[in-house]
Amino acid sequence: VYACMAALGLPRDTFMHEMGISQFEINLLHGDPLLLADQTFLFKHLLKEVALKHGLNVVCMAKPLAHTPGSSMHIHQSIVEIGTGRNVFSDENGEPTATFRHFIAGQQAGMADFTALFAPNVNSYQRLCHPFASPNNACWSHDNRAAGLRIPASSPLARRVENRLPGADANPYLAIAASLAAGLYGIENRLEPSEPIQGEFEVPDNLSLPCTLHAALERLKRSQLAKELFGKEFIEGYVASKTLELTSFFDEITPWERRVLATQA
CATH class of the missing domain: 3.30.590.10 (Glutamine synthetase/guanido kinase, catalytic domain)
Structure with missing residues (x-):
């Protein structure tokens, strides 16, 4: 990750483990807002490419795991x-x-x-x-x-x-x-x-x-x-x-609904 960031010219401050399971935090250096948006976009894609190279997946969901940060x-x-x-x-x-x-x-x-x-x-x-x-x-x-x-x-x-x-x-x-x-x-x-x-x-x-x-x-x-x-x-x-995405979500029945409600209905 460090090598790829250097190759793309992405400066960084801290890069460390966070509270969650396999959760990491990175702080990009302050600067022009459009440049920072570009760097954030590139960094997320860089992470995914590096992870795939090593047989891993990087997830940028807001809440990938229950009961964790x-x-x-x-x-x-x-x-x-x-x-x-x-x-x-x-x-x-x-x-x-x-x-x-x-x-x-x-x-x-x-x-x-x-x-x-x-x-x-x-x-x-x-x-x-x-x-x-x-x-x-x-x-x-x-x-x-x-x-x-x-x-x-x-x-x-x-x-x-x-x-x-x-x-x-x-x-x-x-x-x-x-x-x-x-x-x-x-x-x-x-x-x-x-x-x-x-x-x-x-x-x-x-x-x-x-x-x-x-x-x-x-x-x-x-x-x-x-x-x-x-x-x-x-x-x-x-x-x-x-709204289209939300409609698509409501077309699904979640495991929670089957597990909890199937026995109550």
Whole structure:
């Protein structure tokens, strides 16, 4: 894997075993969002090719195994000035800026509408709606992994917003675009975020997110914000495509239904 990444010019930070069975985490280096989407796309295909060469399979489902942690694609976001490279989320004294607050608020405003882009498959919601630090909410917090938006502990230069909703099955181009577009919407409209959560918390109704693909698609279909930021034609096409996939899923009878319901009916 290391050799192939070097051959493709894919820089990396950490690459290590995670909590789950045969689960690994990689952190790509920060940079231009389109470049990072390209690198994520290439890395996933690189992994599968290397695995096949060794008689193995790599799975990027959000929840490949029951009763184990799911697989995510967390997006760490900061905005820097062109030329100076200054992080606009921190002021000259190292304190959070108004832009930082507005960006968080935009993320919160768009997260429910964009859930179907962050969690695009039926299996995605097996990860989101179960434990193991996979939050299904639009709350934000300082370094609390139960929040959908986490502000990692860092220096002012590295202040950033981590979107913890996207799964490993998300399209990196759409997930990154949706996350940044929501943040920009918050900046342009000077939105203000909710109060940050601390410790154990109950998710307010207005910050809860869809918990099934059907609910997420219905939310996306009705979203004026999504149509404004992505265009009506794209949203309608995406919803139609995913609705066909959902219909195909409902054509199947799962082993659970046979095992549990066959003896009860």
